[in-house]
Amino acid sequence: MKKILGIVFLGLLLSTSAYTDDIKDFQIENISIGDSALDYFTESQLENGELDWFNYSYKEYSTSLLLGKDIYDWFKISYNSHDDDFIIEGLVGIVVKKKYDDNKCNKELDTAALDISKLFKNTKQGKKQLYKVVYNPRKIFQEPNSSGKSTATSISFDFKDEGKIILSCYNMDKATNQIDSPIKDINQFDTFRIDIRSKVFAHYLEKS
Numbered sequence: 001m002k003k004i005l006g007i008v009f010l011g012l013l014l015s016t017s018a019y020t021d022d023i024k025d026f027q028i029e030n031i032s033i034g035d036s037a038l039d040y041f042t043e044s045q046l047e048n049g050e051l052d053w054f055n056y057s058y059k060e061y062s063t064s065l066l067l068g069k070d071i072y073d074w075f076k077i078s079y080n081s082h083d084d085d086f087i088i089e090g091l092v093g094i095v096v097k098k099k100y101d102d103n104k105c106n107k108e109l110d111t112a113a114l115d116i117s118k119l120f121k122n123t124k125q126g127k128k129q130l131y132k133v134v135y136n137p138r139k140i141f142q143e144p145n146s147s148g149k150s151t152a153t154s155i156s157f158d159f160k161d162e163g164k165i166i167l168s169c170y171n172m173d174k175a176t177n178q179i180d181s182p183i184k185d186i187n188q189f190d191t192f193r194i195d196i197r198s199k200v201f202a203h204y205l206e207k208s
Helices: 043-048 052-057 102-119 199-207
Strands: 025-028 061-067 074-080 090-096 128-135 139-143 151-158 164-171 191-197
Touching: 025 191, 043 061, 102 151, 102 164, 102 191, 191 199
Parallel strands: none
Antiparallel strands: 061 074, 074 090, 090 191, 128 139, 128 151, 151 164, 164 191
16 A cells, blocks of 8 residues: 655655555655656656756666656656656655755654654664765765755665665755756755655665
8 A cells, every 4th residue: 555755844644554665655746666757747748857967977767857746846756768668766856945944854854754664664764864965056966974064964764675765854055045047956955855766776876
């Protein structure tokens, strides 16, 4: 049975109380790992939303940035570049925080993490970690220290089927927020994110 993560003050909306260990049974806005992205978006939307900078790094997979449909402002959807069915291997739900409050986002992160741990009893929850976020136009990555002006606070969950969920609060410095670019870059804004990865995609990113 599917379990839905919807953000209403970042709370969980549940479709069932049964426990499961399968990453495919977790969904946000009714979208799950293993679904075809074509069930939710057109092929032209997926192709027009492809992120060149991301795809250059991970040539085996393509990633599209798409407008959210309800609670989430944006989705990043990853799929095998040669898959005509666009089966979802990675899904990131992104909520833009226009008036970012670090304490509030962290409380919401803790609440979401607690709800996930209750739903998925056999997952392995990692410790909350603070990272420095390094940003360049069209690119973002984390380093394992907190000395930068832009930071990400994250909690990860490892599933028994080797899928992964990562919850994160991104607190970007004001200079990065205000970058004026003809192409809007979601990575320059303060956000709450839930990053869901299949076993295959999680392993691929770990070795890339």
